[in-house]
Amino acid sequence: MSLLERTVKKIYPQNSELRSEAENRLNKLAMPPWSLGDLMDLAIDIAGITGTMTPAVKRKAIITMAGDHGVVVENVSKVPSEVTPQMVYNFVNGGAGINALARQVGAEVHVVDMGVAADLNDLATAGKIINKKVGLGTDNIAVGPAMSKTMARRAVESGIDIANDLSSRIDLFGTGDMGIGNTTPSTAIAAVCTGKSVEELTGRGTGLDDKQLDHKVSVIKKALETNRIDKNDGLDILAKVGGFEIGGIAGLILGAAANRKPVVIDGFISTAGALIAYKLEPFVRDYLIFSHLSVEQGHKIMQDFLGCRRPLLDLNFRLGEGTGAAVAMNLVEGAVAILTEVATFEEAAVAGADK
Numbered sequence: 556m557s558l559l560e561r562t563v564k565k566i567y568p569q570n571s572e573l574r575s576e577a578e579n580r581l582n583k584l585a586m587p588p589w590s591l592g593d594l595m596d597l598a599i600d601i602a603g604i605t606g607t608m609t610p611a612v613k614r615k616a617i618i619t620m621a622g623d624h625g626v627v628v629e630n631v632s633k634v635p636s637e638v639t640p641q642m643v644y645n646f647v648n649g650g651a652g653i654n655a656l657a658r659q660v661g662a663e664v665h666v667v668d669m670g671v672a673a674d675l676n677d678l679a680t681a682g683k684i685i686n687k688k689v690g691l692g693t694d695n696i697a698v699g700p701a702m703s704k705t706m707a708r709r710a711v712e713s714g715i716d717i718a719n720d721l722s723s724r725i726d727l728f729g730t731g732d733m734g735i736g737n738t739t740p741s742t743a744i745a746a747v748c749t750g751k752s753v754e755e756l757t758g759r760g761t762g763l764d765d766k767q768l769d770h771k772v773s774v775i776k777k778a779l780e781t782n783r784i785d786k787n788d789g790l791d792i793l794a795k796v797g798g799f800e801i802g803g804i805a806g807l808i809l810g811a812a813a814n815r816k817p818v819v820i821d822g823f824i825s826t827a828g829a830l831i832a833y834k835l836e837p838f839v840r841d842y843l844i845f846s847h848l849s850v851e852q853g854h855k856i857m858q859d860f861l862g863c864r865r866p867l868l869d870l871n872f873r874l875g876e877g878t879g880a881a882v883a884m885n886l887v888e889g890a891v892a893i894l895t896e897v898a899t900f901e902e903a904a905v906a907g908a909d910k
Contacts, residue, residue: 558712559806563836565813569603577602583899596864597844597890604817604842611726612817612891615662615884617877618717618807619646619653619731620828622670622800623692625701627736629774633761636692636735640673643733646876647683653731653876660884662729664877667717669710670799671734687713689799696740696778696796707794707802711835714806715813722814727887729846730804730818730825731877735761738851741827743775743796745853747786748830749860753779756853758823758873789834797831804828809835812842819844819880819887822872823851826858833861846883847872 577599582588589595601610621643627636645651646666657664667685668675672692679686689710693701702710718728738760745756753775759768782795793802805828811818812832820829820843832839845858845866850873858866867883900906 557708558715559708559835562715562809562813566809566836566838568838569600569841570606571603573606573608574599574603576608577894580608580899581894583901584897585900585903585905586897591893593864593867594886594890594893597867597887598894600844600864601817601887601891602894605815609895610891612887614724614726615660615729616665616721616725617653617657617662617729617731617881618665618667619733619877620667620669620714620800620803621733622798623672623734624736624740624798625693625695626697626739626774626778628695629697631739631760631771631774632736633763633767634735636672639733639735640671640675643668643671643675643678643684646733647678651876652874652878653881656878656881660881662881662884665717667803669713669803685717687803689713693798696743696782697774698781700782700795701740701797702794702799704790704794707790707797710793710799710802711790711806711809714803715810718807718810718814722811722816726816727884728807728811728816728818729877729880729884730807730821730828731880732800732804732821732824732875734798734800737798737800737824739771739775740796740798740801741824742853743778744792744801744827744830745857746775746779747784747792747796748834749856751856756856758851758853787834789831792834793831801828801831805831805835808832808839808843812839816842817844817887818842819846819883821846821877821880822849822875823854824875825880826854829861830857844883844887847879849873
């Protein structure tokens, strides 16, 4: 049995007894009923995920998966692929948006080379990044599959490996991405999974104008027409129109769920990874916490399809890297604090409405 198959067999729905116990306690807190709204709903989810009334969420990590995309040759991005490795070095040097926001929330940042089209062995040898390189970028999805199915499995299992390696010392995972052009394969994945039109799902990515946006739509349509995709097979979707870092994100989500760890989903690219994970094991959605709603117009459609709670934030983010996940980790800690630190009416000796 493969690592992927063993992993999905370990993923179960949230613990219903702990959810009920958490809801019962929250209903008794010394405050007006459900007056902290979505944070109280989140507290129930975290209790259900972790199987305890005293969840640990202090030890946090953002896993930023990096990979390049052959479809960039179709001029779907205003930024060249050379920026992907340059940004990896920026992450390592601590100068990126994710570094600043992760420091603020006290989260580790782990950068993973899933398929950057450059030699990053110096960083891997020095222990500054995790080397899980599947290839030097994907192939052009406008003319054929992004990768083989074997490579797709390897990408997903690499993400599972990372979750398994870190789960003994990390309580809360966050997803992140880096890969020029990756909104194009992510939109293709969204179209396959949700059944919505490419026009509804396609956003401007790095800031495309109207003409460039129309061209991007045509490229995605061509990719979907060129590749005969089995919409019920997550690995086939990933292999035909995905990306190495998207597969890594999917694997990280699966691995976190198998270890009963909550995983905070970043933006558009990370949600494409969540779609792949969901296609591989639907119960995985019980472990997803959507950090924010991206400016990318297809993001809400993807989130609605997955059927999870509404995102915690709506701040017009569109950077990726794991930045939204890092900011939302503050709210995850807040939800747990409400569950574990706020007194009930009885504990606080306050006269409640039911007395």
